[in-house]
Amino acid sequence: MGDRGRAALAVLTRDEGVRAAVTQELERRYGRDFPVVAAADPQDLRDALERRDLAVAVLFGGLGEADPDGLAVLREMRSGYRGALAVALARWGAWETTRPIFEALTLGQIDRWLTAPEENGDPEFHRAVTEFLSEWESREGGGFEAIRIIGDRWSARTQFLRDNFTRNRIPIGFYDAGTPEAEAMMVGLDLREPRLPVLVLRFRPERPVLQNPTDLEIAGAFGLLTAPDPDAVFDVVIVGAGPAGLGAAVYAASEGLSTLVVEPEAVGGQAGTSSLIRNYAGFPMGVSGNRLTFSAFQQAWAFGSTFLFVRAATALTTGDGLHRVALNDGSTVTGRTVVVATGASWRRLGVPPLEELVGRGVFYGAAVSEAPAMRGRHVFVVGGANSAGQAAVYLSRYADRVTLLVRRGTLTASMSDYLVRELEALPNVDVRFRVQVVDGRGSEFLESFTLRDLDTGAEEEQEGVLFALIGSEPRTDWLGGTLALDRGGSLVTGAALMGDDVAPAWPSGRAPALLEPSTPGVVAVGDVRAGSVKRVASAVGEGALAVTLVHAHLASPAVASR
Ligand SMILES: Cc1cc2nc3c(=O)[nH]c(=O)nc-3n(C[C@H](O)[C@H](O)[C@H](O)COP(=O)(O)OP(=O)(O)OC[C@H]3O[C@@H](n4cnc5c(N)ncnc54)[C@H](O)[C@@H]3O)c2cc1C
Incomplete structure (x- = not known):
């Protein structure tokens, strides 16, 4: 089989010993799937890759005595191989390379680092390489397809499904309707006038085919619709599986509480x-948010939490000392306690023509699964906070050009210093200050949008793809006023409940604890809570703390007797 179009593991170092050891380890373990190409000189490496028409999955670049300019060389090489993970290779004990590596990581010039193998089969080396490959594969797709999606690339529904499956780490293959490959699949499935998107569940022996299915139909086909026994009473029902809900689930289940997560x-x-979350304690090189939270999900599940997917809470009622959470499939689940962890969602741009084009050139959030499709495009990221900065950095790996659109005149008050420096260092990223998106046009796809200069009022047309990350709104609508909210819609908890204008008022004689909203037996954690810190670590921490309140409530005489 020829190599054309395959992705290689590329090794670039002048250190002969390191080059030989790394090449040998890579060939032995991964050689069947990834051609390994090694060179001492960047041009020789480029030539070798070009001769075999290879892309690059991971680029290992040496650093140390033989490669004093290793980081610069690696950065330069990476810009020619978009999508490749750039990994600095240090020699064990070469401590002088540590600081420059961390600086390059902070500036986003490299993705990861690792120590060159010192012995045959070095397990630490291979653990790291396996992770790099899994990250690269989840970014690029193209491996095993548990689900095949045939749909219109720019349909909002197709976009939502792709994003959701990817975030749930379900391997998908996407085929753009209208391409010969997709047409051939439709013929093979005997679908003459298909209702798009079409999903083929290839992991089921009977390979069911769903046409434009609802979320609940998908859950049914996955076998996820089994409802818990309607008479079951859980010690704790956790609403929301973000970091706060997952944190609560891990601790609740590990401490023996019957736990249901919706x-x-x-x-x-x-x-x-x-x-990449860089500020989570214990991960000095950062960790993908998806990987971190998916591991927390597996941990909560392994401890015995029950998960109800594809269902949203629609109401919370309390009576007889029990809390009932109504779900959008018409069922109800009951808990002796409830942890509300519904977080926040993206604030909208508020420009009606753009709302019509969501998923078709207008995206809210980082839309990780869409990033590779940005190759060759000019991408505009709206927002001036860390989430917008991170999205701009991530998208710059794929897009030709990324422009950050900021309403304020500066980034310093709203964005972490390290991200500002990272953006400044990226050659294909620029920032426009004091501008606002005010209009947009397009039928099938965003064709152009209007940008207004907030100082002069001048308007200009721009063409490109829009990603909006302009802050978030708490997801408390479903509570329908049963718990006290502040003006912004966040849940009021703890001492703040004692204010005169808070409704419903705190009903108990004792003072509410920090995470207690206005109903005893309910706990609020994470971004949904007024005054929360809006960090992954604090959300997880609040989830853990919530469980001590759950224990205290369960031990209270009124509940303990039920
Ligand atoms: C792009 C981006 C980058 C970030 N980077 C960092 C970072 O580097 N470091 C950092 O510390 N923080 C970062 N943050 C912030 C951090 O992710 C949040 O503070 C954290 O996720 C909050 O966790 P949470 O569980 O409270 O809420 P969320 O993460 O919002 O999770 C809430 C969950 O509840 C579910 N839900 C909503 N409504 C319902 C309902 N009615 N019924 C059932 N479930 C429901 C939602 O689907 C969601 O899964 C970032 C945020 C974003 C968006």
């Missing part, structure tokens, strides 16, 4: 959409 979309919530 989640309509993907595990991980907002954090699951973040390509």
Whole structure:
């Protein structure tokens, strides 16, 4: 078989010993799937890759005595191979390389680092390489397809499904309707006038085919619609499986509480959409938000939590000392306690023509699964906070050009310093200050949008793809006023409940604890809570703390007797 179009593992270092050891380890373990190409000189490596018409999955670049300019060379090489993971290779004990590596990581110039193998089969080396490959594969797709989606690339529904499956780590293959490949599949499935998107569940022996299915139909086909026994009473019902809900689930289940988690979309919530979380304690090189939260999901599940997917909570009622959560499939689940962890969702741009084009050139959030489709495009990211900065950095790996559109005159007040520096260092990213998106046009896809200069009022037309990350709104609509909210719609908890104008008022004689909203037995955690810190670590921490309140409530005489 020829190599054309395959992705290689590329090794670039002048250190002969390191080059030989790394090449040998890579060939031995991964050689069947990935051609390994090694060179001492960047041009020789480019030539070798070009001769065999190879893309690059992971680019290992040496750093140390033989490669004093290793980081610069790696950065330069990476810009020619979009989508490749750039990994700095250090030698064990070469401590002088540590600081420059961390600086390059902070500036987003490289993706990861690792120590060159010191012995045959070095397990640490291979653990890291396997992770790099799994990250690269989840970015690129193209492997095993548990689900095949045939749909219109720019349909909002297709976009939602692709994003949701990807975030739930379900391997999908996407085929754009109208392409010869997709047409041939339709013929093979005997679908003459298909209702798009079409889903083929290839992991089921009977390979069911669903045409434009609803979320509940998909859940049914997955076998996920089994409702818990309607008479079951859980110690704790957790609403939302973002970091806060997952944190609560891990601790609740591990401490022996019967735990049910309800989640309509993907595990991980907002954090699951973040390509790299750098400030989570214990991960000095950062961790993909999806990987971190998916691991928390597996952990909660392994401890015995029950998960109800594809269902959203629609109401919360309390009576007889029990809390009932109504779900959008018409069923109800009951808990002795409830943890509300419904987080927040993206604030909308508020421009009606653009709302019509969501998923078709207008995206809210980082839309990780769409990033590779941005190759060759000019992408505009609206927003001036960390989430917009992270999205711009991530998208810059694929898009030709990324322009950050910021309403304020500066980024310093709203964005972390490291991200500002990272953006400044990226050659294909620029920032426009004091501008606002005010209009848009397009029928099938966003064709252009209007940008207004907030100082002069001048308007200009721009063409490109829009990603809006302009802050978030708490997801408390479903509570219908049963718990006290502040003006912004966040749940009021703890001492703040004692204000005169809070309704419904705190009903108990004792003071509410930090995470207690206005109904005893209910706990609110994470971004949905007024005054929350809006960090992954604090959301997880609040989830853990919630469980101590759950224990206290369950031990209270009125509940303990039920
Ligand atoms: C792109 C991006 C990058 C970020 N980067 C960082 C970072 O680097 N470091 C950091 O510390 N923080 C970061 N954050 C912030 C961090 O992700 C959030 O603070 C954190 O996810 C909040 O967790 P949460 O569980 O409270 O809420 P969320 O993450 O919002 O999760 C809430 C969950 O509840 C579900 N839900 C909503 N309504 C219902 C309902 N009615 N019924 C059932 N379930 C429901 C949602 O589907 C969602 O899964 C980032 C956020 C974004 C968006």
